[in-house]
Amino acid sequence: MMATGNGSTVRAERVSRHYQMGSALIRAVDDVTLDVRAGEFLALLGSSGSGKSTLLNLMAGLDRPTSGAIFAKGRNLSEMNPLELARYRSRSVGMVFQSFNLLPRMTLEENVELPLRLAEVDRGERAGRVREALERVRLENRLTHRPSELSGGEQQRAALARALVNRPTLLLADEPTGNLDSATGESVMVLLRKIQQLLGMTIVLVTHERPLAERFADRITFVADGKLVSDGVKS
Amino acid sequence: MKAGDLGELALRNLREAILRNSLTTMGIAVGVASLVAMLSLGVGLQELASKRLANSGLFDTVLVTSRRNLRDFNRPSAEKSASPQKLRSLDEDARKEMERLPNVIEVYPQIRFPTEVRYAGNPYSTVVAGVPASARGNGAYDGMQGSFFSSPGAEEAILQIEFAKDLSDQPPTLIGKELVVRYVERQPLAPLRATADPPSAGNVDRSAVTSSNDSASEGFSIVPREKKLRIVGIVETEPAAGFAGYGNGRLFIPLEVASALRAAQVNDLRDAVRTSNGKPSYANLTVRAKSPSQVEAIETSIKNMGFSTFSLLDATRNLRLFFTIFDLLLGIFGSLALTVATIGIINTLVMAILERRREIGILKALGAADRDVKQLFFVEAGVMGLLGGVFGVGIGWLIGKAVTWGTNLYLQRQNLPPAHVFSVPWWLVLSAIAFAIVVSLAAGLYPATRAARLNPVEALRYE
Secondary structure (H helix, E strand, O other), X not given: OOOEOOOEEEEEEEEEEEEEEOOEEEEEEEEEEEEEEOOOEEEEEOOOOOOXXXXXXXXXXXXXXXXXXXXXXXXXXXXXXXXXHHHHHHHHEEEEOOXXXXXXXXXXXXXXXXXXXXXXXXXXXXXXXXXXXXXXXXOOOOOOOOHHHOOHXXXXXXXXXXXXXXXXXXXXXXXXXXXXXXXXXXXXHHHHHHHHHHHOOEEXXXXXXXXXXXXXXXXXXXXXXXXXXXXEEOO | OOHHHHHHHHHHHHHHXXXXXXXXXXHHHHHHHHHHHHHHHHHHXXXXXXXXXXXOOOOOEEEEEEOOOOOOOOOOHHHHOXXXXXXXXXXXXXXXXXXXXXXXXXXXXXXXXXXXXXXXXXXEEEEEEEEOHHHHHHOOOOOOEEOXXXXXXXXXXXXXXXXXXXXXXXXXXXXXXXXXXXXXXXXXXXXXXXXXXXXXXXXXXXXXXXXXXXXHHHOEEEEEEEEEEEEEEEEOOXXXXXXXXXXXXXXXXXXXXXXXXXXXXXXXXXXXXXXXXXXXXXXXXXXXXXXXXXXXXXXXXXXXXXEEEEOOHHHHHHHHHHHHHHHHHHHHHHHHHHHHHHHHHHHHHHHHHHHOHHHHHHHHHOOOOHHHHHHHHHHHHXXXXXXXXXHHHHHHHHHHHHHHHHHXXXXXXXXXXXXXXXOOOXXXXXXXXXXXXXXXXXXXXXXXXXXXOOOHHHXXXXX
16 A cells, blocks of 8 residues: 555544434544554553544544544545455455454455455455464464364464454554453464564554553554543653 | 355354254255145146147137138128138148248148948948057057057057947957958049149148139049958047047058048038139148147138138137136245245244354454354255255155156046146245255244344353
8 A cells, every 4th residue: 555645554534423312422533643654653641431443443434523534645535436345445445353353154264365355356366465464473273273172372373363364554443452361462472563564564553551552553543532642752 | 154154154054953844944844845736736637628629620720711611710791701712722832831930840631431340240330530650759659559650641540439339348449450441432524634733742632632723623433442450559638639629549550541532521521612823722720839828829820811811819718817827826835835834934034043142242352243143054044945945846746746656547547538636846946945945945034033132242142
C-alpha cells in the first residue's frame, strides 16, 4: 500500500464517532487527529471504554466516522462504498483480535486460507502462501488441526498468520494478549515485533497494558474518553 | 469471492449443521413430493381419461358425410335447397385431400354390416365391423385376451366380450377356434363398369364405394356368402363403437378383409337410386386426428371443402377445462406443503444468521464484501432447494408407484383391467426441481440480505 501523504500509512483528521443510546450521546471517539507513519509500531494505550478499539475499527474501515476523515491509500475511507472498503480490508489490512476469532469448524490451514479466498487469489498460489504464513508463526506442523486443538498462544499465532497471509501493509491488533497469560502474551508480542521488523509493515496495537506497549511500540498514544491525551515517541 | 470458493464454503457450512440442514432439506423434499404426487395424479388421470376417450373413437375422430346425404350433419338450411348435383361428392379425391390435411393420421371408410355367425352349429345374429390396422396402436385393444390381428389381410376375428359370452360360457376357450360369418355380397349388374377404376389407396374400402352411377343405371344383385374366420382375441371394451349410427360392432375383422368381402351395407339401397358425377363415392369417412385438440381445425378444414362433419368437440373442450381446473386445484394443495417447507428454509437460515453472527463479522473483517455474505447464504439456500427438489421428485415418484400398485390391486379384485393413474412426465420432474430451487432462493432472500447488512463491529462483539 502507498503511504498516505508525508509517509503516512493511515491518517485520522478530526475524527469523531458518536453513538446515540437512548437520550445519551456516547462520544466513543471525539475529534481525534492521528497520523500513523509507514513502518512504525504505534500503541494506542487506554483503559477499557476509552475508545481505542473504536478508533482501530475506524482505521480498518469496519466502521464509519460520524464526522472527520480517515485517509488511507490516498483516499478518504468515509467516501468509499462498501465494496471498496471490503477490498481495502482484504488487500491492505490485517487484523488480530483479543479473542483470536478463528473459525472453529475450519482447520488451521483453512482458516489461514480464508483471506486468500476472499481476495480471489489463484488456487495454485494459495497453498504456498498459507505455508509461508504458518512458518512465520512456527505452526507449519499444525495445518490440519482445528482451533480447539491448539493452546491460546497457538491460536493467536494462527490468527496472526491469517492476518499476514495477504501481505498487508497495515496490521491492526486489538488487545492481542488480552486472553493470554503474561508469558504467552509476551511471546506473541515478540513474534509481532519480529515480523514487523522483517516485513516493514505498520502496526497499530490497541492495549491497556502499559509495560507491553512501552516494551514493544515505537510510539505510544494515550486515549481517554475518546480523545488523545498524549502522543509521543518513546525515549 | 470466486464461484468455486463460494460453493465450497456453502457446502462446508451445510455439512457443519448437517442435522438441521438435512431436516430442512427433507421439508423441501416432502413439499416437492406432495406437489409432484398431486400433479402426477392429475396428469395421470387426464392421460387415462384422454386415452380411454380416444380409444372410444369419439373424441379424436371426425365423421364426414356428403351434404348430398339425407342423414348429413350440421347442414345449414340454405344448403338443403341447393341442387344435389352442385354439392361435392365424397369420393376418393376428397379422401386423399383430407388425408393431406395437417394432423390427420388416417382417413378410412366405415364398414359395418349385419351378419349371421355360425358357431358350433348354432346361428347368432350380430354386426361385423372393419377395424383399420392402425387401431392396434391406439390402446383400444390394450389388456385384451389373445392378440390383435396378425396382419392387415389376416382372416381373423376379434370378439367383443358380450358376444363371446353368447357363443360360449367360457369365452377364453374360443381363442384359436373357427367361426363362419354369413353375409350378402353385393354384385354389380354391369361387370365391366363395376371393375373399372376402384379406389386403390392402402386400406381403401372397395365394397364401401358405391358406384352410384352404375347402380343408378344398372343396379346390383346380392348373393349370400360365407367366410371362415379364426378367433384370435376377445376385447372387453367397444373399440369400434364410434358414432356412425349403424349399431355397435360385436365382431371385428381387419378393414382390408371387410373391404374384400364387398358385403352389402345398409346405405346401398339409398345410393342405388341416386344420380352422381360418375365417380365412385363413399357413404361416409372417418378422419382420425393426432389428438382431440386438433379436431376443431380439421373439422373446419373439411367443412370448407364442402362436406358435413360431426365430432364431439364440445365434450373435449369441457374435458380439457375440467382437467385444467383439476390440475390447478391439485397443484394448490400440493403447494401448501411446499409453502410450509419455504417457511422452514427461512427459519433455518435466520437461525444460521444468529448462530453465525460472529462468523459473518470475522468474514467481513477479513475482507468479505456484503455481496459475498449474501451469495454465501443464497448458495446454501439453493443447494438445499436442489437436493430437496431431487429427493422430492424421487419420493413423489415412489408415491406414484405405490398409488398405481394399490389401484391396480383394487382393480384386479374388481375384475377390471389395470390402469396407469399416475404419470410423472419429464417436464414435471425438471419443473419441480427448478421450482424447488427458485422457492428456496426466494426463501433465502430475506436471511441473505439480513446477513449481508450485519454491522461487522456489532457482529464481532456478539458472543
